[in-house]
Amino acid sequence: MSAPITDQNEQDILVLNSLKMHFPVRHGFLGGVHHYVRAVDDVSLAMRRGETLGLVGESGCGKTTLGRCIVRIYQPTAGEIFYRTANGDRVDLAQLDRKELRPYRRELRMTFQDPYSSLCPRMTVRDIVGEPLRINRVCQGRELEDRVATLLQRVGLRAEHMRRYPHAFSGGQRQRIGIARALALEPRLVVADEAVSALDVSVRAQILNLLQGLQHDFGLTYLFISHDLSVVEYIADRVAVMYVGRLVEVAEQSELYYHPKHPYTEALLSAVPRPDPRMRSKRIVLHGDLPNPGSPPSGCYFHPRCRYARERCHEDTPELRNIGNGHVVACHFADELSLSGVAALAQS
Amino acid sequence: MNNGILLEVQSLKTYFPLHEGVVKAVDGVDLTIKRGSTLGVVGESGCGKSVTAFSILQIVGRPGRIMEGRILFHRPVPREDGLSQVSEIIDLAALHPRGPDMRAIRGGEIAMIFQEPMTSLSMMHTIGFQIVEAILLHRHIRQQEARQKAIEMLHRVGIPKPEEWFDAYPFQLSGGMRQRAMIAMALVCQPSLLIADEPTTALDVTIQAQILELMRELQRDLGMAVMLITHDLGVVAEMCDEVTVMYLGEVVEYGDVDSVFHNPLHPYTKALLRSIPRLGYSKEKELEPIEGMVPDAFNRPSGCPFHPRCTVSSRACAEAHPSMVTMENGQMVRCARYENLGEPMT
Numbered sequence: 107m108s109a110p111i112t113d114q115n116e117q118d119i120l121v122l123n124s125l126k127m128h129f130p131v132r133h134g135f136l137g138g139v140h141h142y143v144r145a146v147d148d149v150s151l152a153m154r155r156g157e158t159l160g161l162v163g164e165s166g167c168g169k170t171t172l173g174r175c176i177v178r179i180y181q182p183t184a185g186e187i188f189y190r191t192a193n194g195d196r197v198d199l200a201q202l203d204r205k206e207l208r209p210y211r212r213e214l215r216m217t218f219q220d221p222y223s224s225l226c227p228r229m230t231v232r233d234i235v236g237e238p239l240r241i242n243r244v245c246q247g248r249e250l251e252d253r254v255a256t257l258l259q260r261v262g263l264r265a266e267h268m269r270r271y272p273h274a275f276s277g278g279q280r281q282r283i284g285i286a287r288a289l290a291l292e293p294r295l296v297v298a299d300e301a302v303s304a305l306d307v308s309v310r311a312q313i314l315n316l317l318q319g320l321q322h323d324f325g326l327t328y329l330f331i332s333h334d335l336s337v338v339e340y341i342a343d344r345v346a347v348m349y350v351g352r353l354v355e356v357a358e359q360s361e362l363y364y365h366p367k368h369p370y371t372e373a374l375l376s377a378v379p380r381p382d383p384r385m386r387s388k389r390i391v392l393h394g395d396l397p398n399p400g401s402p403p404s405g406c407y408f409h410p411r412c413r414y415a416r417e418r419c420h421e422d423t424p425e426l427r428n429i430g431n432g433h434v435v436a437c438h439f440a441d442e443l444s445l446s447g448v449a450a451l452a453q454s
Numbered sequence: 455m456n457n458g459i460l461l462e463v464q465s466l467k468t469y470f471p472l473h474e475g476v477v478k479a480v481d482g483v484d485l486t487i488k489r490g491s492t493l494g495v496v497g498e499s500g501c502g503k504s505v506t507a508f509s510i511l512q513i514v515g516r517p518g519r520i521m522e523g524r525i526l527f528h529r530p531v532p533r534e535d536g537l538s539q540v541s542e543i544i545d546l547a548a549l550h551p552r553g554p555d556m557r558a559i560r561g562g563e564i565a566m567i568f569q570e571p572m573t574s575l576s577m578m579h580t581i582g583f584q585i586v587e588a589i590l591l592h593r594h595i596r597q598q599e600a601r602q603k604a605i606e607m608l609h610r611v612g613i614p615k616p617e618e619w620f621d622a623y624p625f626q627l628s629g630g631m632r633q634r635a636m637i638a639m640a641l642v643c644q645p646s647l648l649i650a651d652e653p654t655t656a657l658d659v660t661i662q663a664q665i666l667e668l669m670r671e672l673q674r675d676l677g678m679a680v681m682l683i684t685h686d687l688g689v690v691a692e693m694c695d696e697v698t699v700m701y702l703g704e705v706v707e708y709g710d711v712d713s714v715f716h717n718p719l720h721p722y723t724k725a726l727l728r729s730i731p732r733l734g735y736s737k738e739k740e741l742e743p744i745e746g747m748v749p750d751a752f753n754r755p756s757g758c759p760f761h762p763r764c765t766v767s768s769r770a771c772a773e774a775h776p777s778m779v780t781m782e783n784g785q786m787v788r789c790a791r792y793e794n795l796g797e798p799m800t
Contacts, residue, residue: 155559307686336688374659378688379666381688381732383692396660
């Protein structure tokens with residue numbers, strides 16, 4: 107068990123405590139549980155009000171599952187999700203049932219990765235963006251249309267787009283519709299799952315700047331899930347790195363990028379191709395594939411691919427520990443290793 | 455011979471006549487690929503980079519058709535004395551897509567790897583079978599020898615225990631392994647040109663690093679040329695010698711990587727480079743997005759295709775289609791106003 111990193115801070119809007127999401131894998135005629143896939147395994151994390159927390163990791167590391175647990179699309183297997191409401195009360199979202207969750211669903215919203223499959227093709231944009239308003243009986247009729255029009259304008263679309271169907275829009279515009287839908291109920295926390303990954307390069311910057319503008323205007327807190335480290339560096343205040351269902355490192359953005367303490371973070375940073383032919387970096391090429399979260403390796407999950415792995419890493423699972431300045435890392439040798447961040451890699 | 459030309463594409467036009475109108479997917483593209491070098495082709499979705507590659511191999515899907523242009527492949531002909539090589543020049547665009555000449559070149563001398571290895575490998579056959587099939591199509595050797603060659607190649611692309619994986623089906627392999635298997639299949643006949651269409655887009659960063667490293671190594675050892683199609687400017691900067699930037703079916707800029715990244719001439723190239731987040735710089739600079747979006751294929755803007763999104767366009771840009779201008783260093787740009795655009799980028 108990793109130690110809870112919660113000190114009941116007033117600034118924390120969301121605190122995750124040993125959160126677990128295990129999916130059963132069933133086999134055979136009777137459907138007995140064969141084993142569990144530990145998609146999210148013992149994650150403890152705090153989010154401050156008004157910040158953008160970047161969550162990075164490779165496919166299958168559980169970052170989307172974690173986001174989905176927070177907005178309670180999933181019922182977590184174990185652990186706590188403490189959410190601080192606007193008037194300062196703390197509630198554990200993991201314990202609430204459907205009915206009790208309703209008021210909080212308005213405050214925690216999510217935007218989805220694929221702007222093509224996340225909008226219903228048979229609904230007009232007015233119905234898509236207005237649906238949360240209608241369901242929560244916020245407004246209807248004329249007033250609803252006005253609200254939708256304002257929302258569309260705020261995300262850079264035009265009011266007359268309301269009558270169109272999703273197929274009439276490009277990927278970037280669809281992402282904007284998804285953002286408008288997430289904002290309709292004036293949420294306090296938005297989980298943005300791979301918000302720009304499906305978009306063309308020239309359109310990405312538009313959406314990133316839009317997200318930043320909205321955060322400024324509405325005082326939003328973002329959990330920004332992405333596999334793209336350069337995008338996360340641009341938008342995030344703090345960054346959490348996940349590997350096979352566990353957090354391996356959390357730190358302030360520049361601290362993590364310039365002084366990484368976990369070998370996996372170092373390898374991830376070095377693997378990003380730089381758009382500059384004069385900086386062809388010497389990459390740290392990790393060998394092997396990502397482990398299967400259904401049967402992870404023993405000890406430190408990263409040890410089979412780690413170039414600094416020692417005897418101890420094979421047996422002992424490292425816990426997340428604070429090494430000062432709010433920098434937490436799950437590596438036995440975090441203090442001894444001197445790893446290269448983006449600056450050092452750029453020079454080589 | 456190393457700096458000789460391997461492939462020249464001259465004013466290639468590939469159109470798709472549809473009910474709604476004609477989609478000019480490739481509209482007058484010129485490319486030159488040098489022997490043993492890597493040409494990057496960058497652009498956003500719909501710019502025609504993949505259709506250009508499909509045209510070279512004559513595998514454009516229906517109703518697409520090459521309307522105009524030449525694709526000159528300088529095919530090396532080994533001479534009897536083995537000392538010097540001469541090339542014969544074949545116009546691929548003139549060959550019948552299903553004729554014997556094209557089939558000998560496709561997969562033999564020009565091979566291609568695709569973005570999504572799961573959909574481009576046959577799921578009904580083992581990877582070994584598929585590689586052996588590729589060998590037997592182009593080399594007259596025995597089945598047993600071909601099997602040996604295939605296993606060697608699988609080993610060469612870094613698949614551990616290739617004898618065991620030889621009989622595996624694609625679904626049993628991870629994404630990175632599948633891409634390795636596809637590279638093995640493409641390279642087993644030692645092509646002189648490998649076309650790689652977004653080879654790492656579907657992969658994770660650490661796996662992408664492995665595959666790029668592998669491609670570089672194989673290119674060095676086998677001496678082939680690579681045409682690398684991607685939207686990722688980072689991948690281009692790391693891998694390529696020359697770059698071609700495409701927009702709406704046209705080449706807008708061409709040059710060696712260093713010039714294009716450090717002294718881009720076309721407003722589109724400049725804007726692209728300014729709009730991407732860069733590791734290590736991100737907090738210092740605000741991203742400058744390119745306004746608007748890629749126009750849809752049926753409503754191509756008049757004049758310069760980029761003018762509606764261009765920050766420096768004039769009225770003339772909307773009317774006259776600019777022609778390609780060549781610089782002293784060989785860099786080429788298709789922009790009427792490139793001279794007035796001011797300072798180079800750092």
